[in-house]
Amino acid sequence: MRTVDVIVLGAGMVGTSTALQLQRRGLDVALVDRRQPGEETSHGNAGIIERNGFLPPAFPGDAKFLLNIALGRWPGANYSLPAVLRLMPWLMAFRRHGSRTGVQRLAHAMNALEAYAAGEHRVLAEAAEALKYYRQTGAISLYRTEAGFEATAAERHYARIFGVDYHELDELDLNELEPWLTADGCRGIFWPETESVSNPGAVTKAFARSLAEKGGEIMTGDARRLTRSQGGWAIATDKGPVRGRAAALCLGPWSMDILKGFGYRFPLAVKRGYHQHYKARAGAGLSRPVVDAEMGYVLAPMEKGIRLTTGIELAERDAAPTPVQVERAFRKAREIFPLTVPAEPGAWMGSRPCLPDSLPVLGAAPGESGLWLNFGHGHCGFTLGPVTGHILADLITGVPPVIDPAPLSPLRFL
The missing domain is CATH 3.30.9.10 (D-Amino Acid Oxidase, subunit A, domain 2)
Structure with missing residues (x-):
């Protein structure tokens, strides 16, 4: 069985960025998805890195x-x-978060993220030889x-x-x-x-190639088969079983397919x-x-x-x-x-x-040691993938986060 530091589930912009940010900190990473990188949501967006989506x-x-x-x-x-x-029920919760207080909270959180977004893109794109896009x-x-x-x-x-x-x-x-x-x-x-x-899909694929060229593993597998294993996490892939000391779930619209099996009810x-x-x-x-x-x-x-x-x-x-x-x-x-x-x-x-407050979930999964969450980016996944990946890599490696992750905490829905 191949053992890595972190299994990253999901090979869209959020997942590939998270994997690259972890690799930049010296961790051994396996990136696992049922499809090739950049072929789902990250393929088809408008390719915008926003500085105005407050x-x-x-x-x-x-x-x-x-x-x-x-x-x-x-x-x-x-x-x-x-x-x-x-x-x-979700629509009513979304409407409640549109109050003046909710909008103010979102605006300040999004500004903090967007202030770093373009810079984090450039760091990863330069390493991946993708600045041409x-x-x-x-x-x-x-x-x-x-x-x-x-x-x-x-x-x-x-x-x-x-x-x-x-x-x-x-x-x-x-x-x-x-x-x-x-x-x-x-x-x-x-x-x-x-x-x-x-070409947003090509950028995501370039990030994945960069991960592989620097020693990361890209594997095909079904995230629903993620299991606990020897104090860590394991999953079957096309290259055989892989075990991670930690796992990062970056599965976007498929996140609850896995998380509901662990008892979570994120909206x-x-x-x-x-x-x-x-x-x-x-x-x-x-x-x-x-x-x-x-x-x-x-x-x-x-x-x-x-x-x-x-x-x-x-x-x-x-x-x-x-x-x-x-x-x-x-x-x-x-x-x-x-x-x-x-x-x-x-x-x-x-x-x-x-999610109804228009912010992603990012942080440690409550009650599950070694399981980390980075999903729910709404209309801003392409914009925010590299910066939320940076924050999650900080949290996993015990470094003070570049941005306060409190507004994104999974605990706000539990």
């Missing part, structure tokens, strides 16, 4: 807005009624109405408090930054400290999302991601074309894809940017692991 996604309270969602008129959301009914061109949040722009007052307030740079834009400013946008009557915010990448919900790449009119392009905030989708320039990523779908995690949001968002996107035809045959679907 607030939770807005809870729809306006009756007209709710009616538009119910009737399928808003591209930012889709739902399965049985899934919504099952998730009702990174862009420091900022990102744009676009608002089609003055009311939509004014609704960002709280986010701009926190940006000023935290010293995060931003620029308010009118339609002429938008066209200076992105000449191919049709921004008549629009407002915007430019976030110059936000970064992005041209983890899944929001599904889709993306598809499109071609643009000859000569047209984007230099940075554009978030069409009131329509609930993102346009992001990628190696394969312009990636359109959708908002949320409340449906069972493993149900068949229903990519109706892609077409709805495509129609809206063509109003502001000259997309033409798909650059690939179909839409991709992934799942976001979300």
